[in-house]
Amino acid sequence: xxxxxxxxxxxxxxxxxxxxxxxxxxxxxxxxxxxxxxxxxxxxxxxxxxxxxxxxxxxxxxxxxxxxxxxxxxxxxxxxxxxxxxxxxxxxxxxxxxxxxxxxxxxxxxxxxxxxxxxxxxxxxxxxxxxxxxxxxxxxxxxxxxxxxxxxxxxxxxxxxxxxxxxxxxxxxxxxxxxxxxxxxxxxxxxxxxxxxxxxxxxxxxxxxxxxxxxxxxxxxxxxxxxxxxxxxxxxxxxxxxxxxxxx
Numbered sequence: 001x002x003x004x005x006x007x008x009x010x011x012x013x014x015x016x017x018x019x020x021x022x023x024x025x026x027x028x029x030x031x032x033x034x035x036x037x038x039x040x041x042x043x044x045x046x047x048x049x050x051x052x053x054x055x056x057x058x059x060x061x062x063x064x065x066x067x068x069x070x071x072x073x074x075x076x077x078x079x080x081x082x083x084x085x086x087x088x089x090x091x092x093x094x095x096x097x098x099x100x101x102x103x104x105x106x107x108x109x110x111x112x113x114x115x116x117x118x119x120x121x122x123x124x125x126x127x128x129x130x131x132x133x134x135x136x137x138x139x140x141x142x143x144x145x146x147x148x149x150x151x152x153x154x155x156x157x158x159x160x161x162x163x164x165x166x167x168x169x170x171x172x173x174x175x176x177x178x179x180x181x182x183x184x185x186x187x188x189x190x191x192x193x194x195x196x197x198x199x200x201x202x203x204x205x206x207x208x209x210x211x212x213x214x215x216x217x218x219x220x221x222x223x224x225x226x227x228x229x230x231x232x233x234x235x236x237x238x239x240x241x242x243x244x245x246x247x248x
Contacts (some may be wrong), residue, residue: 001033002033002224003032003033003036003224005036005039007042008032008036008039008043009039009043011036011224011226012039012040012043012044012049013043014028014226014227014230015028015030015049015226015229015244016043016044016047016049016124017050018226018230019047019048019188019230019233020048021109021230021234021242022230022233022234022236023237025046025237025240026233026236026237027216028048028049028050028233029048029049029050029052029079029080030044030049030050030051030052030223031051031052031053031054031080031082031114032052032053032054033053033054033116034054034055034068034073034226037051037053037073037076037078038076038077040076041076041077041078044199045077050079050080050219051077051078051079051080052073052078052079052080052081052082052111052112053068053073053078053080053081054081054082054085055068055082055083055085055088055102056060056068056069056073056081056083056105056106056109056111056113057102057105058098058101058102058105059071059105060105060108062107069105069109070102070105070106070108070109070111070154070204070221071109071198073109073111074109074110074111076110078111079110079111079112079115080111080112080153081102081106081111081113081114082111082113082114082116082155082218083099083102083103083106083113083114083115083116083133084099084102084103084115084116084117084136084140085116085157086095086116086118086157086159086162087162089200090159095139096135096136096139096140097139099115099116099136099139099140100139100140100142100143100144101143103115103140103143103144103152104143104144104148104177107144107148107151112151112152112153113152113153114153114154114155114195114218115137115140115152115153115154115155116154116155116156116157116218117132117133117136117137117154117155117157117180118132118133118136118156118157118158118159118162118197118198118212119132119133119158119159119160120159121128121160124150124158124160127178129158130137130176130179133147133156133176133179133180134179134180134183137154137180137183137184138183140152141183141184146187146188146190149184149187149188149190149192150190150191150192151192152192153192153193153194153195154180154184154192154193154194154195155194155195155196155197155218156173156176156177156180156194156196156198157196157197157198157218158172158173158176158198160198161198161199162197162198162199162220163199163220163221164199165199165203166198167198167199167200167201167208168196169212170204170207170208170210170211170214173198173208173211173214174211174213174214175198175214177194177196177211177213177214178180178212178213179211180194180213181194193215193216194213194214194215195214195215195216195217195218196214196216196217196218197217197218197219197220198219198220199220199221200218200219200220200222200232201222201228201232202222202228202231202232202234202235205217205231205232205234205235205239206234206236206238208240209235209236209239209240210239216236216246217236219232
């Protein structure tokens, strides 16, 4: 819940001006609070930068005051929506089944859902990381066919690393991403982008993105600075340059 019109304009302008320096293989997207979808559309339509919302409703329409439906988001040309972010799960008691319904509504509206999964510190210390993230993802996979699963983006965001300045080591993140990759592959061999989210910064981005199953990042606080956000994009470009076979 950051951003105001003037600040947004400055940030989006800087991204548009410099996105070409990242190269065609690096894909950049921004997910904005709902009131700023029109602003994102005005600034980003026709550019290489995708845009979307930070959440969508599990309902399409009806007496759900305050909710924002996926078809409403789509009317602004948005192509992305984050669903199941850890803050939504924690602060709004969103269950994995509720997240799955949101992913379905997004897909029905032609929007790519970025499905977030992740464990708390207590769950990690109890050795439950794998079972927790697999169960969260399974709730979504169970209600989708292979064609719809192939349209997902999945983001692993360890709750203990979000906004804390801590980050999973590249090896810890890779281990979870590899497990998620195997789970997705079991769904008919589906390959989707896997993002890491959890205090990604310019200083740790390249090492994270160089891991075999980490395809990019779901960026939090660093995305509020055009300089940092673009530096993370440059780290993605460097990781790609170091792996010519990389094609996801």
